[in-house]
Amino acid sequence: MSATLPSRVTSASAAVTDFASTASCFEIEGLCLAYDGKQALRNLTLRIPRQRVTAFIGPSGCGKSTLLRVLNRLHDLNEDVSRQGRVSLEGQDIHAPQVDVAELRRRVGMVFQTPNPFPMSIYDNVAFGVRLQGIKRKRVLDEIVEWALDSAALWDEVKDRLHGSAWALSGGQQQRLVIARTLAVQPDVLLLDEPASALDPISTLKIEELIRSLKSRLTLVLVTHNMQQAARVSDYTAFLQDGELVEYAATDNLFTNPRLRRTENYITGRMS
C-alpha cells in the first residue's frame, strides 16, 4: 500500500481528488454492490485518509449508507447482497478469509442515526464491549469508562449518575453515550451514519464539535444529508449519485469550486 495519496486520483466514474499528501486508512478499488441484483454501488475507487473527517454526501438513495456499511462488513449477513472489488484497511483486505469480523468491527466502530443505548446503566453501556474483551477489574473499567465518557464530551454531565439508566438521558446525551461506548474499545475508525439528524440544534453542535475533536486520534467517516454539516466538520467530501462517485475533493474545494456541473447542481440545491 502506498503511504500517501497522489495529488489527483481518478476513478472509472471520473471522480477527482485533490488531496495533499495524506496517509490512507481505507483504500477502495472497483467496489460494486447490488441488492438482489439491483446495483447500489458502481465501480467506486477512492481512498479515505487517516485521521481526517471524510463526508459522503448525495441525494437520497445514492448509496452513502451502503458504502459506509461495507467498511465494517455490515452487509455480511444479508444474503441478497453481492459485492465485487477490494476494500483494504491499513493495507489489509477486509474481506480476506482470515479476517476476524468481530475484531474488524472493534477497529471500525459505527454510530447510527437513532441513538441506541442498551437498557442498562450509563456505566454498563460504556463498559459493555470492554467486558466482552475480558477486562473485569473494577479499577481498570472505572478508568476506561471515565476516559471514554470524557472523550465523548459527556463525563461532566453524567459523572454523578453513572449507575442511572442510560434511557433517562436526552437524545443528544444518548448519542454521545453511544459514541463513548464505541470509543471505549479503542477503535481506529468511527463510522457515523447521520449521527445528528435526529437531534436538536444544540445537541447537533455538540456532536459536530466532538467529531472535530476526535480526528486527532481517529479516522472518521460521516454520512450526512446536511451539506452545511459536511462543510463545517469534514476535511474531504465525496459526492455520490446513483451509486457512482461523481466527485471527491478537499471539502473547501468541493463546496467553493466544484469541478463538475453535477456536483455544482447538487450543492447549490438545483438537484435534490
Ligand SMILES: Nc1ncnc2c1ncn2[C@@H]1O[C@H](COP(=O)(O)OP(=O)(O)OP(=O)(O)O)[C@@H](O)[C@H]1O
Ligand atoms: N437492505 C436493502 N435491501 C435492498 N435494497 C436496499 C437495501 N438498503 C439500501 N437499498 C437500496 O440501495 C440504494 C442505496 O441505498 P442507501 O441507503 O445506501 O442510500 P443513501 O444514499 O444512504 O440514502 P438515504 O440518504 O436516503 O439514507 C437505494 O436504492 C436503496 O433502496
